[in-house]
Structure formats: structure tokens, C-alpha cells
Amino acid sequence: xxxxxxxxxxxxxxxxxxxxxxxxxxxxxxxxxxxxxxxxxxxxxxxxxxxxxxxxxxxxxxxxxxxxxxxxxxxxxxxxxxxxxxxxxxxxxxxxxxxxxxxxxxxxxxxxxxxxxxxxxxxxxxxxxxxxxxxxxxxxxxxxxxxxxxxxxxxxxxxxxxxxxxxxxxxxxxxxxxxxxxxxxxxxxxxxxxxxxxxxxxxxxxxxxxxxxxxxxxxxxxxxxxxxxxxxxxxxxxxxxxxxxxxxxxxxxxxxxxxxxxxxxxxxxxxxxxxxxxxxxxxxxxxxxxxxxxxxxxxxxxxxxxxxxxxxxxxxxxxxxxxxxxxxxxxxxxxxxxxxxxxxxxxxxxxxxxxxxxxxxxxxxxxxxxxxxxxxxxxxxxxxxxxxxxxxxxxxxxxxxxxxxxxxxxxxxxxxxxxxxxxxxxxxxxxxxxxxxxxxxxxxxxxxxxxxxxxxxxxxxxxxxxxxxxxxxxxxxxxxxxxxxxxxxxxxxxxxxxxxxxxxxxxxx
Numbered sequence: 001x002x003x004x005x006x007x008x009x010x011x012x013x014x015x016x017x018x019x020x021x022x023x024x025x026x027x028x029x030x031x032x033x034x035x036x037x038x039x040x041x042x043x044x045x046x047x048x049x050x051x052x053x054x055x056x057x058x059x060x061x062x063x064x065x066x067x068x069x070x071x072x073x074x075x076x077x078x079x080x081x082x083x084x085x086x087x088x089x090x091x092x093x094x095x096x097x098x099x100x101x102x103x104x105x106x107x108x109x110x111x112x113x114x115x116x117x118x119x120x121x122x123x124x125x126x127x128x129x130x131x132x133x134x135x136x137x138x139x140x141x142x143x144x145x146x147x148x149x150x151x152x153x154x155x156x157x158x159x160x161x162x163x164x165x166x167x168x169x170x171x172x173x174x175x176x177x178x179x180x181x182x183x184x185x186x187x188x189x190x191x192x193x194x195x196x197x198x199x200x201x202x203x204x205x206x207x208x209x210x211x212x213x214x215x216x217x218x219x220x221x222x223x224x225x226x227x228x229x230x231x232x233x234x235x236x237x238x239x240x241x242x243x244x245x246x247x248x249x250x251x252x253x254x255x256x257x258x259x260x261x262x263x264x265x266x267x268x269x270x271x272x273x274x275x276x277x278x279x280x281x282x283x284x285x286x287x288x289x290x291x292x293x294x295x296x297x298x299x300x301x302x303x304x305x306x307x308x309x310x311x312x313x314x315x316x317x318x319x320x321x322x323x324x325x326x327x328x329x330x331x332x333x334x335x336x337x338x339x340x341x342x343x344x345x346x347x348x349x350x351x352x353x354x355x356x357x358x359x360x361x362x363x364x365x366x367x368x369x370x371x372x373x374x375x376x377x378x379x380x381x382x383x384x385x386x387x388x389x390x391x392x393x394x395x396x397x398x399x400x401x402x403x404x405x406x407x408x409x410x411x412x413x414x415x416x417x418x419x420x421x422x423x424x425x426x427x428x429x430x431x432x433x434x435x436x437x438x439x440x441x442x443x444x445x446x447x448x449x450x451x452x453x454x455x456x457x458x459x460x461x462x463x464x465x466x467x468x469x470x471x472x473x474x475x476x477x478x479x480x481x482x483x484x485x486x487x488x489x490x491x492x493x494x495x496x497x498x499x500x501x502x503x504x505x506x507x508x509x
Contacts, residue, residue, distance in 0.1 A: 014059025020144035053102025057095025063441030067418030120496035152199030155478035161488035205434030274320030277306025283374025331365025
């Protein structure tokens, strides 16, 4: 087989992974794709490992994250050829990570040891991808298994750990079956699948019997109108009118930057909504941009309004909690490159419209912040793609955290599969931490996700509507919430150390 054909196949195997993620969710495709690629890698020269891994990554991210092209082309003001070039550049950057993994395992290990050496290497490089240049851990392999037999492992070792198990299984199938070693590969697959199904029957966090009535408002404001000044008041009126019949809920949630005016300018409107929520004994959480005219710092914020405490004193005309820069707020920490901050701003600002988008110069909030409080309930927030960072979510979970709340504006991605992948990531967080996740978006997919990662109810995309539901409170910690990634790091390192020892012993003999 020619090397050109191998590169083509590697790229196709990577592109096939798209079908393993939402909205398709064919979990078995991950093992078919990754096993085929690792087998192809084992049939190639060690010096070809980097190039084959890079081709696999190009297909994986080029097809799986093709939705980025929608935001660049439709809202970034970039011509088609420029949009495709930027998309290729992003895919090439992300493809470097599987390429490095393949380079390391092919250079330093006999392929018979790949099943026990590759998981640690892959996890180490994936951790680097989640951190370098603020991190972009999208399409991590574990997300594709949220509906598969490994799903029971999510509360134990997290999505990150499930990624390691997925690589272990695929490598074992590719290498040991090729060598006719049926027993070890069959045992590994059987044990991990059966244990995953068994673990899924155990509920680490259990409902307390108490429930909360929550409404989430999906305004469906077109992206082109969101930062148009003349549309500010109509947008704010729309959210207020859509909420009018839902003040009987305990908490109402509006999505990211639902209020299009800067917070200091929207003070009168905020006080009106704050008092209205307080008078109806309702807590309200909304997204808004705060711009401090003195320091010239802008923050992508979530703020709490209305009733803050459940045991509100008897007051004939209760007043809300809002005042400018009051403490019941959360500032986004993980900012989106290009969309919310411009890397090397002095160099590239002005090169193209996409580098000069509205609201693309935000300041960063703290990594760890207090939970938002609404009517006595505590919400751990994540704005937009922050939900893809489990370590940050974990750092913001406290003993009294009731729910995880994630708000977003996925209008940037049109009718692509990006919002469905975003929802799937939120499901993984619920499963890992054993906490319900409330996902409020501008145009979809707004959804209630229970503590087992199952979608309880949802709204269709591109529809202005209110989703109201009762969500159970839960009590109890998952092992992953208690120990984080330490479990999978220890396990993968032990078998990696054994692979290193065995490799060295083999060379000595």
C-alpha cells in the first residue's frame, strides 16, 4: 500500500469520527475508526507516525468542527476562500496533537506494547490541548461514549478517563487481534464494557425528594441583530414579555448576553426586572455585558436578580437585590479566541472583519468564583464553551451547589452540528458530577439535563419559546467529583511505566 493511500485512509478514518458525536451519536463508530487507524499505523514505518497522525487529525477536526466555518463565513465577513483557509489552519493546529501522540508511541515503543503505552501518551497530549493557548478540548473521544456501554465510567473517571479507556480498547483490538491474540483483547473489551454497564446501574447522587420549578427563555434573536443599537429595546421587551406568564416559577433563566445593552446603560431596565422578580417571589439569572467606563474593562457576565433567599421576610412590597456591580454575579473566565479576545491584538486587529467583531475585547474573570444565588438555590455557572472544561467546573462546585447552569448563544453556528455537540458536552458534565445541568441558549438547544446526563426536556432550535420544567435536587458525590482526573492518571501511568520497563527489557535481551 502506497504512503499516499495510507494518508488518505487516515484522513477518512478521522473524518468518520464525526458520526460518533451528536447529533448522530453512533458510539460504535469511534472504535471502528480508531481501531482501523491504529492498525494502519502499525503497518507503517515508525518515521511515518507523525504524518499519519496529522492526517487522521485533519479528518477528525476538519469534519467534526466544520461548524466553525459557518461563523467565520456568515458572521465574520471573510470571503469563502479565506474562511476555508482559516478553518484549515485551525484543523491543522488541532491535528498536531494526535500527530505528536502517534510520533511518540511509534518512535519509542514496539507496536505490541501500544495498547498499554498509548493511553497515557494520548491523555498527556489531550491534556496539553485542553490547556495550551487557553485550551480547546472540543471533540475529545470520551464524549462519543456518553450513550455507549462505557457511560457508567463517567461518574468514576470522567470524560477524560473514558477517553483513555477508548484508546486502550481500540489499540488492543488493532494490535492484539492482528497478532491473533484473541484472549487479551476480548477480556479487556468485555471487562470494560460489562463494568461500564454495571456501574451505570448505580446512582452515586440520589434525588432528595425536593424539586425546583425553573423556566428558561429562548429568545431566538438573530445574530445580525444582537448588537444593533436600534434593536436593543425590542430585544429587552421580548424577553420581558416572554417571561410575563412564567413568574410562577422558582427561578427564570435568560441566556448569554440576553440583555444587549451594557450593564451601566441598562440600569433602569435591570431595576424594573429585578423588582418584578422580587414581587413575584422569583429568582432570575441573566446574561449581560458589563463595561466599566472608568477602567475600560468589559466582562461577559451572568447576574442574579429578584429573590435571593427562600425565606424572604414578609414584606408587602419586596424589593430586588440589584445595584450596579452587586456581588451576585459571575464573570466568564475561559474567553473564546477571536470571538471574545484577540490574540496578538496589536498585530492582527483590522486585518479582516472577523478580527474586529463587536464584543471581542473582554477581560477575564477569576478561575474560581462564588456560585450564583437565586431564591436560595446555588448555581455553578459556565458561559458558552466553558462547559467543555471539567476542571474549571469542578473548581466552582461547593458543598451547597444545587445545579450547574450553562448559558450560550449558538446563533453563531447556524444549523450546523455545533450546538448538538455543545449539548452533548453538557450531558457529560452532568454525568461526571452527578448534578443536573440547566442549559439556556438564545436560539437552541435549550434543555434540562438530569443528574444522570439524560435530557429531561428540550426546545427545538430557531424557535422563540419558554421551557418550563421541574428538576429534582440531588445529594451525594460522584467519585470523579471527589478525585477528579487523579484516578485515570494513576492507572494509565502504572501501565505506561510497565510498558517502558518491558520495552527496555526487550532491548537488553
